[in-house]
Amino acid sequence: MNQPMNQTRDTAGVIAPPPLLALAAIVLGLLLDWIAPAYVLTIMLSWGTRLLLGLELMAAGVALIYAAQKAFRAAHTHVEPWKPSTAIVTTGIFAWLRNPMYVGGLAVLLGLAVLLASDWMVVMTVVTGLILHFGVVKREERYLAAKFGDVYRRYCAAVPRYGWPG
Numbered sequence: 001m002n003q004p005m006n007q008t009r010d011t012a013g014v015i016a017p018p019p020l021l022a023l024a025a026i027v028l029g030l031l032l033d034w035i036a037p038a039y040v041l042t043i044m045l046s047w048g049t050r051l052l053l054g055l056e057l058m059a060a061g062v063a064l065i066y067a068a069q070k071a072f073r074a075a076h077t078h079v080e081p082w083k084p085s086t087a088i089v090t091t092g093i094f095a096w097l098r099n100p101m102y103v104g105g106l107a108v109l110l111g112l113a114v115l116l117a118s119d120w121m122v123v124m125t126v127v128t129g130l131i132l133h134f135g136v137v138k139r140e141e142r143y144l145a146a147k148f149g150d151v152y153r154r155y156c157a158a159v160p161r162y163g164w165p166g
Helices: 018-035 040-044 047-074 100-116 119-148 150-158
Strands: none
Touching: 018 100, 018 119, 040 119, 047 100, 100 119, 119 150
16 A cells, blocks of 8 residues: 655655765775876875874774664664664763764775875765765754654753764
8 A cells, every 4th residue: 555645754864875875985086086186195194104094094983883883783773774763872882972883984984095095085085974964964863853852852962963062
């Protein structure tokens, strides 16, 4: 049976899966590096510095993503933002920042850009961050506020979105 057009689905309605956005940033960044190389990271940072900084950023990002996924599994709710949420996770890494997977994903993306000396991938990381903020995070926030009400609003008031106050 078809659902009425005005009936809302139990999802945040994100514009695209975040891993797909990250993949697009990598591909587009590398393509732009090939078409119009800038060599800024190559000139500014030695290979050893790029290696160390890139790996540190990537490791920190993976650790954030892992901690967040573990907390979601423990709460028995979906990790994927295009599936229904069954709980608000406020423990573990979520006691410190509301979006550790997105912060972690951007750290991995930035670390890869530094490691590969991909100037355009750095630019695409910024663009991806903006797309995530407006096309994923803000939509998730509206969805979670509508679904969980004051519980979610109190959590938002207590825990910063990306780990810094404001």
